[in-house]
Each structure stands twice: as structure tokens, then as C-alpha cells.
Amino acid sequence: MKASVQKVLDRYKSDPTRLMDILIDTQSEVGYVPDAAVAQIARSLGISRVDVEQTLSFYHFFNRKPAGEFQVYLNNSVVAEMYGRRKVTEAFEEAAGCRFGQVSDDGLIGLYDTSCIGMNDQEPAALINNVVFTRLTPFRVREIIRDIKAGKKVEDLVVEGAGDGENAGKLVRSMVQNNIRKIGPVLDPEYIPGEALKKITRLTPEQVIQEIKLSNIRGRGGAGFPTGLKWEFCRKAQGIQKYILCNADEGEPGTFKDRVILTELPRLLFEGMAVAGYAVGATEGILYVRYEYRYLQRHLENVLAETRKKKLLGKKIMGKEGFDFDIRIQFGAGAYICGEESALIESAEGKRGEPRDRPPFPVESGYLGCPTVVNNVETLCSAVKIILNGGEWYKSFGTKDSTGTKVLSVSGDCKYPGIYEVEWGFSVNDILDMTGADEPQAVQVGGPSGTLIGPDEFDRILCYSDLATGGSLIIIGKQRDLLKDVVMNFTDFFVEESCGSCVPCRSMTVLFRQKLQKILDGHGVKQDIEDMIAWGPTMKINRCGLGQTAVNPILSSIKNFRHLYEDRIRKDRSFDGGFDLQAAVAESCWAVHRKPLTEENDHE
């Protein structure tokens, strides 16, 4: 083991800022990261063991103990549940002979839950040793486990030919489907790499920024910050070295559009990063991709190499003196919070993905303390089209305050889940018609941190001034129990994904969940609803967007579906703690061999 860890350390020149890569590669070599490797890595990087352990313990996909030769990570997003996850779970447990969270006795198979893996359009889906398995059924599960036990390699278990486009390519060989349902200027496949770069070599960086500003494009990652302004801030910031970071963490459950862009249009993305680099004066870019998309790694690395070969990256791009820009790919290791831009930067530096206090903003002090632009995948791709066709052209799409198009990820109870590139200004009804959603009870707009709306609001418009969205729409049919199946699932997600720095985010999320559970259990009273509404504002003091929006699923369902709560609470009393003495003492009675408490022998 020592030698293979040393090889990994040499690969990254024992650079402590590359700790993420070092741990990922160590785990690939050894299967997990044992204590001895932690010590070796710490020594070689010249940092303390605790520093290594901090990073190691933060991320979901790192293992400190053997976690099974085949590690199954089954998505637990709400859409996976809708499409039969429970039965799939049971099939896995029965076939593997262990429960979720455990490893089978022979050490062959480990079963784990995981937050949305970006496959909401083809659920239930799982990662098995980083290979994606989509549309799982109990039958398929039994087949897969049987083949694993028979000694087959995981790559040979995928359904050959199921994937389309680049998914079927030699370097991906995945059964993932793109499900591109509607194409607009960004997803247009008629794109020729290099045209935008050729164009900008005739422009000054300021002119490039001017064009982006003219287009009025706002960030597509969710927050909607004007992209031209961001680039200008970074250009003007003091610093010899500057960086372009592309955010492909895509962790918001229900979002999978960046996955499709990474699969089909990586050249467009790399060109967008180079354009941004030229505009702000950065020579280095990092594409930060979520761990769940490791199946695209060889494809992306290959396209990078090919792009360099065509001189669209590297030194003297397009022959222009001083236009140097290159990109490296950084993988995460499983943490939704790393999509937050400052957490993403921390993670890319090899640390725990904990958001920073802001200001200073990344444009002043970002990656390694240098001015940094963090942009979403789609933002950078759109920038290429703006450069090619002009800001005025871009403004001809969309509405006044929301120009251009938005790539939507639509999933849930509809006939055609997938990717739709639409102009801003569409109503929710338009989307429902397009996707064949027959009997929607509600739509979750913008993922769990967004808004849950009911039919009387389906005429609302997707745009920054009405219903802003990072692009995820989850359609929830009539047959679902909104509170139990949806709101609880989202709340669990935030409890799981809070980084833990801020007290309200760490604790209040759990208290909200308890209250919701109490209501679901039939012990809720009116006060519980009032309490939750009253506590809501406390969440605004959290440091980042995760904590600030973590109870939105509950608050927005109370606001728009209050009757669902009212129907479940007890009207005959003003207090119900939900406490059951007999149940509470059962465990200790069992432990000391005492007669369990019953109503008859419970003497006050």
C-alpha cells in the first residue's frame, strides 16, 4: 500500500492544495483510506494528520474503513421514491444479504444511501463503483447482484447500448440517457469550437465584458448575479494570478442539465471558460465536477487533450501573444454544499467544503486568495453564444429582466422528463403541457431550496422577478402525499447536507423535522404550525444559502398547502408532545430484564 500511496503523492507533487485528488486516487488504489495512509499523506504534504482527517471525514464518498468491494450508492431523492425506490431497496438488501449502511459478511457488497446523483429523469438510479445504473427494478437488482457474486466486472453489468449520444461513446460506455427534449441557442448541436475565441482575439478584454454586460445575462447557478458585472469586478481586482472556476457541482436535487452539457457539449464549456479567462485576465481554470459524474472523467479529459491539441487551450491561443489559458478538472467527493461558490473554492484547495464568510467575495479573494470568477456551466456556455451573436441578439430572447434562455431539468410525474431549453418568460403551465404532466398536484420550482406551488399559481412566469430558478422543476402528481413523500424528503436532505458550521442550520433543521414528523404521526397541534412559522426568520442568520433556505420546503408548503397541515393536526387539544412513556422505557426495561411498562402497571 505504501508504494501505491507514494505514487499518488508523486503524481500531485505532494501539493497540499491537491489533497482532494490525493484522497480520491488513494481510495481508488486501496479501496478506502486507512489510518496508515492518512499518516503517510500528512507526512509527505507537511501538514498535520488532523488536517488530512478534516477533509477525509467531510465528504460522503470517502471511506475510512473497508466499505465493500462493490459499493452501491442508491439515490434517495424524492423522484427516486416516486419511481419505486422502496422495492429496489428491498431487492438490494435481500440479494446482497445486508442492510443499507452495512457491508455484506464476505466484504463483497456495501449498500449506502446517497443524495440526488443527478439522474432524476431516469430513476431509481444508483452508482456502483462509480458506474451509473439507471431505471432500476427489483428484477434488474437481482441480476446485478447475481453477476457481481459470479465475479463479473462492474463495467460489464451495464445494459449495453442503453445510453445515447456521447454516453454510448467508448470513453463513457454508460447507460445514461440525455433526454434532450427541446433545443435552443445554448444546446444547439451545430456549434463549431473555436469561432468565439477567434472573434475575441480581435477584441479587447473590456470589449468582451461590454458585450456580456449588454446581453444582461445573469448567472444560471441559481443566485442570478449579473455575469458581466462579475467579470468586470474580477478584471479590476488587484492580483497577478486570477482564476476561472466552473461550477459543475450540480447538487440541487432535481437538477441534471449540467450533466447533459458536460456529456454533449464539453467543448462549448471549455471555450466559455477560455473566453472568461481572456476577459478577466486569468490564465488558469478549474472545472469542479461533482463526484457522481466521475463516469464522465475519461471523456472530459480526452476532450481537454483534444482541445489543447487544436490550440484552443494552452499557450498563445489562436496565435495571440499573451492569450494563455488552461484548465484542470477537480472532482468533489460528495457534498451538496460544495456547490456554494466559496465552499467550492475551499474544496478545490483540498479542504473541507465549508462556506467562507463574505465579504471578501471570490472576485476579490477566491481560489488561493486570488481574484476568482465562479460561474455555472450553463452561464459559461451561454457566454460563448453571446460573443458569437452579440448581446443584442441574446436580448431578443426572454423577458426584459431575464434575458436569454434557461435550460430546465424537468422530472417527476410527467410523461417526458428531461432537458428543455426555453426562453425565460414561460409559465409553469406551459412547461406542464410540454412535459405531459396530466394531473399535477404541485410543482417544486428551483429544487428543495426553491418554492412549492399549487395549481392556482401554475400561471406564474419563470423569470427572476417572479419565479426564479436554477432550472429544476419537479412535478408532483395527485397520487402523492405531499408532506410525507416530498416535504419530509427535502427536509431530510438539508439535515444530511448541512456543513454544520452555523447553529440554526445544524440544529433547527432537525427541530423542524421533528415537528413535521410529529404532525405526520398524528400528534401535531396548531401551536406546532405557528412555531414553525415563527422560527422561520431565525434561519436567515445562517452563513450561506443552504441554511437560509433549508426550511423552505416546510415554510412554503405551510404557505401554499396549509390545509394539508390543518387536516392532520389534533383539534381536540392545544398541546401534544407526542411523548409515549411506555415506548420510551421499553428499551431500558428490556436491557435490565424488567417487566415492560403497561398502562395497568403504570402507577403514578
Added chain:
Amino acid sequence: MRKPVIATASLAGCFGCHMSILDIDEKILDLIELVDFHKSPITDIKKFGRKCDIGLIEGGCCNSENVHVLRDFRKNCKILVSVGECAVMGGLPALRNGIPVAECLEEAYLNGPTVHENTERILPNDDELPMILDKVYPCHEIVKIDYFLPGCPPRAELIWEALIGLIQGKEIKIPYEAFKYD
């Protein structure tokens, strides 16, 4: 006017909050002019003999007896106040909440470094003993609590002001510094 009647109890607490009540020093003389104490460690009255106006609860609930006492207080007191961290949130005793009860009992009575005499490896199970709860509960998860006094313990002036406020029906302002749980 009839003097308001106060009852107090320490459940899964350390009596620190009761000590803090005594820390109002000579004001205790004013207090007994203002109120009567009924069931309380201060009077050593064990059973409720009358209805009380204010109940002060120190500590959360870790066993069945705590639950019974707390419910008794709720039945007999018009206003119930959670006093201090343990009553409000479970406090130090709640540190065991992540650990299965059986493991806690084994550590305490069988495997702990200070266990020497328990050669027969007995876990206490006499019917006279209260039963241990699966976890330590804050009081408001068992009965309705009307007010919460923060602190570990709440400082003496805060308890004093809270009692005066309750007796006179005046709202009090709790200063930021009083929210201390160390």
C-alpha cells in the same frame, strides 16, 4: 391579596438552578414576603396539597419518575417554567442521547473503569426504581411549558426578575448575555 404560591422541582438536573435561586441573597427575605412556597426541596413538602400558581422546573426528564413529577406539576400549577439549560434542552445529561440505553447501563454498572464490586454483574432492576427513558427529554416535549429561562444556571437576578414579572404580570426583557449555556 392572597400570596401567590410557588412549587419547585429538580428533575434530571444538578440542583445548580435551585442554588441560583438561593443566590438572590438577602432578597430571599423579600421573596418570602411576596410568595408562599409549597411543594419544593426548600420546604421539603413531598406531595401537592393545593393548587399552585407558579411551578419552576429544573432539569429535563431522564426516567419515568421525572415524567410523573413533571405531569403532576402540570396538573397542579397554573404557570410552568423551564428553568435552565437542562429543562429547556436536556443539557448535560442529554449527552447520552446518541448512545443506546443498554450500552449506557453496561458502561455504568458493568464495564466502567470505576466498577469493582459488581461481581454478579447485576443491572439495577428493582421494581422500586424508576425506569430509564430511551433518551433525556426537554420538559416541553412531555408537557406544555409556558416560559423558558435560559442559562446554566440562569443567573439569580434573572430568576428574581422573572418571578416578579410573573407575579405582577409584567413582561421582562432577557438581555443577550443571559443566553449562556456553559
